[in-house]
Amino acid sequence: MEQDRDMVEEAAAEDEGRGPSGGEGLTRGGALDIPRLLVDQMQWHWDNQARPRLEGLTDDEYFWEPVPGAWNVRPRPSGTDAEAAGKGNFTIDFEYPEPVPAPVTTIAWRLSHILVGVLGMRNAAHFGAPAVSYETFEYPGTAARALEVLDEYYGTWIRSVAALDESALAAPVGEAEGNWAQAPMAELVLHIHREMIHHLAEVALLRDLYAHRTPK
Numbered sequence: 001m002e003q004d005r006d007m008v009e010e011a012a013a014e015d016e017g018r019g020p021s022g023g024e025g026l027t028r029g030g031a032l033d034i035p036r037l038l039v040d041q042m043q044w045h046w047d048n049q050a051r052p053r054l055e056g057l058t059d060d061e062y063f064w065e066p067v068p069g070a071w072n073v074r075p076r077p078s079g080t081d082a083e084a085a086g087k088g089n090f091t092i093d094f095e096y097p098e099p100v101p102a103p104v105t106t107i108a109w110r111l112s113h114i115l116v117g118v119l120g121m122r123n124a125a126h127f128g129a130p131a132v133s134y135e136t137f138e139y140p141g142t143a144a145r146a147l148e149v150l151d152e153y154y155g156t157w158i159r160s161v162a163a164l165d166e167s168a169l170a171a172p173v174g175e176a177e178g179n180w181a182q183a184p185m186a187e188l189v190l191h192i193h194r195e196m197i198h199h200l201a202e203v204a205l206l207r208d209l210y211a212h213r214t215p216k
Contacts, residue, residue: 035169038186039162042193046154050200053207054147061210062108062143073108073139088138107206110199111146112139118195119153122188125176127160129153154196161189 065072071093076086084091092112093103105113120132140146169186177188 034166034186035162035164038169038189038193039158041190042161042196043158045197046158050197050204053200053204054150057107057143057147057207059143061207062111062146063106064206064210064213065104065106066206066209066213067104069103070106071103071109072106073112073141075141085134085137086139087136088141090139090141092134092137092139094134107143107203108140108146110203110206111150112137114196114199115140115146115149115153118192118199119150119157122192123153123156123160126173126185126188127156129156157192164189 063072073086073090073092074084076089076091077084083093083095085094086092092109116132116134116137120129120137123129124131140149164185169189170184172182173180173185173188175181177183180188
């Protein structure tokens with residue numbers, strides 16, 4: 001018990017001055033450091049929860065379909081498929097307008113959505129990364145490759161966000177965001193972080209369901 005109490009006190013000392021998200025430097029000259037808060041919101045979650053939950057992801061988990069009719073990433077068919085998109089050896093299922101109810105999606109599908117629609121397009125539109133689209137993306141055919149690209153795209157995003165000052169965060173996001181062109185950059189950052197937290201939690205849940213699935 002004494003050892004446990006010491007450990008708690010040491011952790012509390014290390015966390016002194018940090019917020020609930022574990023962020024450092026939350027004040028600057030007595031004022032809130034908004035840019036740092038935005039970065040810490042995602043970085044702490046990524047380092048301590050989201051990314052560790054992806055370690056050891058297998059190809060079986062990556063492509064596992066929890067229910068019939070799930071949307072997935074699939075090897076490119078030999079013929080033309082009007083309901084698939086992608087440039088390389090794999091395509092992603094889609095349908096527009098989206099069916100109601102929307103299909104359940106696999107880990108491969110959800111990670112691909114993060115890579116293209118959440119991170120890839122925004123890195124390209126706002127931070128000078130190569131252009132990305134659902135139609136031309138080379139969807140990863142293995143879990144390892146998906147995580148490699150995820151790490152790359154997330155690294156570009158979080159480093160770029162960390163470089164924004166309050167003036168840049170207050171500036172309009174521009175035409176790349178369509179009807180939201182006049183929204184401040186800070187609002188886009190919050191939206192992308194919500195999307196990341198949301199979808200990576202879904203992936204974690206799918207891993208739990210896979211681990212406890214009923215063997216065939």
